[in-house]
Amino acid sequence: MTKQALRRRDRVNAILQSAIAAFRRHGYHGTSLEQIADRLLMTKGSLYYYFKDKEEILYAAHDRALDAVLAELDRARRRGDCPCEQLEGLLAAFIRIMVEGFHGTALALEFGALSPRRLRRVVEKRDRFERGVRDLIQRGAARGCLRPVDPKLAGMALLGAINWIARWYRPDGPAGPEEVAPIFLDLFLGGLAPREASWSLEASRMRRVAAPPASRARDARTGGRQA
Amino acid sequence: MTKQALRRRDRVNAILQSAIAAFRRHGYHGTSLEQIADRLLMTKGSLYYYFKDKEEILYAAHDRALDAVLAELDRARRRGDCPCEQLEGLLAAFIRIMVEGFHGTALALEFGALSPRRLRRVVEKRDRFERGVRDLIQRGAARGCLRPVDPKLAGMALLGAINWIARWYRPDGPAGPEEVAPIFLDLFLGGLAPREASWSLEASRMRRVAAPPASRARDARTGGRQA
DNA sequence: GGCGAATTTGACTAATGGGTTGAATTTTAA
DNA sequence: TTAAAATTCAACCCATTAGTCAAATTCGCC
Numbered sequence: 001m002t003k004q005a006l007r008r009r010d011r012v013n014a015i016l017q018s019a020i021a022a023f024r025r026h027g028y029h030g031t032s033l034e035q036i037a038d039r040l041l042m043t044k045g046s047l048y049y050y051f052k053d054k055e056e057i058l059y060a061a062h063d064r065a066l067d068a069v070l071a072e073l074d075r076a077r078r079r080g081d082c083p084c085e086q087l088e089g090l091l092a093a094f095i096r097i098m099v100e101g102f103h104g105t106a107l108a109l110e111f112g113a114l115s116p117r118r119l120r121r122v123v124e125k126r127d128r129f130e131r132g133v134r135d136l137i138q139r140g141a142a143r144g145c146l147r148p149v150d151p152k153l154a155g156m157a158l159l160g161a162i163n164w165i166a167r168w169y170r171p172d173g174p175a176g177p178e179e180v181a182p183i184f185l186d187l188f189l190g191g192l193a194p195r196e197a198s199w200s201l202e203a204s205r206m207r208r209v210a211a212p213p214a215s216r217a218r219d220a221r222t223g224g225r226q227a
Numbered sequence: 228m229t230k231q232a233l234r235r236r237d238r239v240n241a242i243l244q245s246a247i248a249a250f251r252r253h254g255y256h257g258t259s260l261e262q263i264a265d266r267l268l269m270t271k272g273s274l275y276y277y278f279k280d281k282e283e284i285l286y287a288a289h290d291r292a293l294d295a296v297l298a299e300l301d302r303a304r305r306r307g308d309c310p311c312e313q314l315e316g317l318l319a320a321f322i323r324i325m326v327e328g329f330h331g332t333a334l335a336l337e338f339g340a341l342s343p344r345r346l347r348r349v350v351e352k353r354d355r356f357e358r359g360v361r362d363l364i365q366r367g368a369a370r371g372c373l374r375p376v377d378p379k380l381a382g383m384a385l386l387g388a389i390n391w392i393a394r395w396y397r398p399d400g401p402a403g404p405e406e407v408a409p410i411f412l413d414l415f416l417g418g419l420a421p422r423e424a425s426w427s428l429e430a431s432r433m434r435r436v437a438a439p440p441a442s443r444a445r446d447a448r449t450g451g452r453q454a
Numbered sequence: 455g456g457c458g459a460a461t462t463t464g465a466c467t468a469a470t471g472g473g474t475t476g477a478a479t480t481t482t483a484a
Numbered sequence: 485t486t487a488a489a490a491t492t493c494a495a496c497c498c499a500t501t502a503g504t505c506a507a508a509t510t511c512g513c514c
Contacts, residue, residue: 156388
């Protein structure tokens with residue numbers, strides 16, 4: 001890769017990073033190109049050397065983020081043959097992407113401002129990912145390593161919980177990626193009800209018998225909070 | 228209540244409903260006051276008879292939605308003395324609010340555009356609600372009717388899954404409020420792992436033994452999808 | 455019907471911000 | 485060293501939109 005191409009790639013990355021941060025805070029329409037440029041010590045005009053227009057920045061952000069999670073979907077599928085493990089790995093990677101880099105945060109961005117053509121492409125990729133998650137849930141249920149739950153609603157619940165991370169996670173908070181992922185997975189897989197209680201959907205209306213007093217509740221160390 | 232006050236209340240409600248719908252689709256800054264007014268066969272100027280400025284509309288939307296869920300928090304607390312039941316009731320009500328009315332959808336709205344004074348009040352109410360949820364989780368764990376999980380992260384996961392509903396739920400979809408709430412609660416409480424599998428956080432890295440083939444996976448009927 | 459208050463209007467403004475352009479500056483390669 | 489290519493910049497245009505206000509209209513009530 002030539003020196004110029006390298007520089008260009010870094011420049012594009014920096015612009016996207018700045019734009020995503022601003023979009024998340026002020027929304028797409030609430031962010032001016034000057035704001036994006038200022039943070040990079042550039043001027044608005046320079047942005048147009050790298051992107052055709054503002055909308056293309058939003059599209060690029062979405063597209064990259066979706067590529068990242070779709071790559072994780074592929075990788076998860078190639079791993080161990082147990083669907084529940086594949087799902088676990090995928091969700092862990094998804095959480096990591098969401099927490100670590102700026103890539104994931106774009107997934108929680110609004111995309112109503114995209115042109116119909118670009119919107120179609122974004123939605124198509126997003127749907128591919130969601131279908132992949134649902135597929136793993138379904139295959140896990142068929143194999144017996146996961147409970148038989150509604151795949152669509154369960155998938156939306158999982159993705160919602162993860163996508164929402166972008167709204168509250170702060171890098172300077174006490175919880176890093178290594179903490180969030182296992183705790184979330186523990187919750188997703190184990191649920192809130194204790195294993196001792198014979199809990200089931202059918203019995204959910206019945207009063208559950210309290211299990212023996214739990215071991216000391218582990219102390220909560222969690223992330224910062226959005227202002 | 229006088230006839231005029233009644234009319235005024237209805238008018239304010241209609242404006243909020245229109246505004247929330249528009250904000251959700253185009254974002255706060257992407258929504259013009261004319262758009263809000265047009266849908267009500269009004270003109271922009273009329274809106275200023277009911278609201279001081281655009282930001283006050285956003286604030287009112289948030290404030291009402293928060294009052295609605297805080298009322299449910301109070302109600303849940305007054306109910307049965309088992310924290311897990313209180314939590315279950317609260318989450319069910321929260322889901323219902325989110326799915327049914329336009330109120331809940333305001334909870335998923337951006338609030339970065341609020342003035343510091345109003346932002347403070349919104350955040351204060353939101354935090355009160357989140358603390359309430361965490362408190363129930365913690366008390367449930369102490370009592371043994373819930374697993375001992377990280378209260379903060381578990382709370383954020385639950386609220387994230389529910390808040391995200393505003394992004395995908397469509398009233399004209401096949402799933403109504405009566406379906407979403409029990410399925411979500413089933414997932415929250417029971418988790419994905421089958422009861423037979425001896426699953427735990429510590430063992431989560433171990434390969435889980437597949438349980439006997441599950442009963443036929445129930446068919447999925449779920450809501451529509453955002454464009 | 456008609457009076458006064460409540461409500462709506464639409465034209466106006468001031469400011470913002472997306473997008474354009476061509477010249478200036480820097481970098482690259484020969 | 486130099487010319488071409490790559491990159492940045494500042495000034496400009498123009499459409500959009502939040503907010504204002506005095507006039508017009510409707511409404512509740514006698």
